Amino acid sequence: MNYESHNHYLQKAAKYDLLSHFYKYSNPKLHDYYYHKHLQSITKAIPLIYVRQTKKFAHLRLFHVSPSIPAVDVYVNEMRILQNFAYKNASDYLSLPAGTYQIDIYPEGTTTSTIASQMLKLEANQYYTEAIAKRPKEVKLVTLKDSPAVPSGEAAFRFVHLASDIEAVDIAVKNGDIVFNQLTSEHASSYLPVYPIKVDLEIRPTGTKELIRSLPKTHFPVNQATSFYIVSTNNKAAELAVISLTP
Structure with a gap:
């Protein structure tokens, strides 16, 4: 051939x-x-x-x-x-x-x-x-x-900002540290390796403590990479939907 x-x-x-x-x-x-x-x-x-x-x-x-x-x-x-x-x-x-x-x-x-x-x-x-x-x-x-590759026994996740009516955001642990800082529209964070656990996350306008969207008990499945897409909704501009896809 x-x-x-x-x-x-x-x-x-x-x-x-x-x-x-x-x-x-x-x-x-x-x-x-x-x-x-x-x-x-x-x-x-x-x-x-x-x-x-x-x-x-x-x-x-x-x-x-x-x-x-x-x-x-x-x-x-x-x-x-x-x-x-x-x-x-x-x-x-x-x-x-x-x-x-x-x-x-x-x-x-x-x-x-x-x-x-x-x-x-x-x-x-x-x-x-x-x-x-x-x-x-x-x-x-x-x-x-x-990037679907994940080390055995671990998990990974990232956030992707695709909501055109929302400015830059921070992704943070509830009552804790910022995980991804100043994520702008049409951009993705890097993948972050984590243990396969559940965590309460929040989406905030960059540099503030104001809450745009809470993500309670966000799950990171073992041996899997997950992308969380921030998208607009059919409702008022300040509301967001978060859709998870693999990887």
């Missing part, structure tokens, strides 16, 4: 993986059909992957984090991978050959004009979350690099 054939089968595997995810809930038969096609293509590419001793796949998921953006359709390289994708929905990770991809976001059911577009370079063996977020005058795709 030459290098061109290797790429050919990887591209086919990626296409079938996207299709299997698209039909996962709407048509289980087609989901199974395309998933098996995906496995067949991967199997044909494995010999050369083994010889080259390198992994060429990246992993990408989508996350809709703005209540003011109606449901959307998501296209990757002009192929629809998510339909009627609404606020607080997060997709599974898609395994894609490392490379550059065109991400297009359309209002649900249309392909006339995008509400957001981005060229996204995916590196091999990396995990990414592409968040569909809202700025005051535009929709923004925020790319975050995820």
Whole structure:
């Protein structure tokens, strides 16, 4: 198998993986059909992957984090991978050959004009979350690099600020120290290793003791990394939702 054939089968595997995810809930038969096609293509590419001793796949998921953006359709390289994708929905990770991809976001059911577009370079063996977020005058795709690796017997967590109507915040232990300081919108903290316990946390405006949101008994599962996404709600601007995803 030459290098061109290797790429050919990887591209086919990626296409079938996207299709299997698209039909996962709407048509289980087609989901199974395309998933098996995906496995067949991967199997044909494995010999050369083994010889080259390198992994060429990246992993990408989508996350809709703005209540003011109606449901959307998501296209990757002009192929629809998510339909009627609404606020607080997060997709599974898609395994894609490392490379550059065109991400297009359309209002649900249309392909006339995008509400957001981005060229996204995916590196091999990396995990990414592409968040569909809202700025005051535009929709923004925020790319975050995820890290699922956790030492055995431990846990890790981070916070991601994606609430466009809230300024910089501090994440602190209730009646205790600040854990993450001055976390600004569209940015993520580093992952913090912790013991797998439960802790009462608070979200505060940076530099103050004012409480924006309390997070009682926040749980850090063993052998797992967790991201806590700070997002806006459909209510008044000062209210937040916190959504946890792994990693």
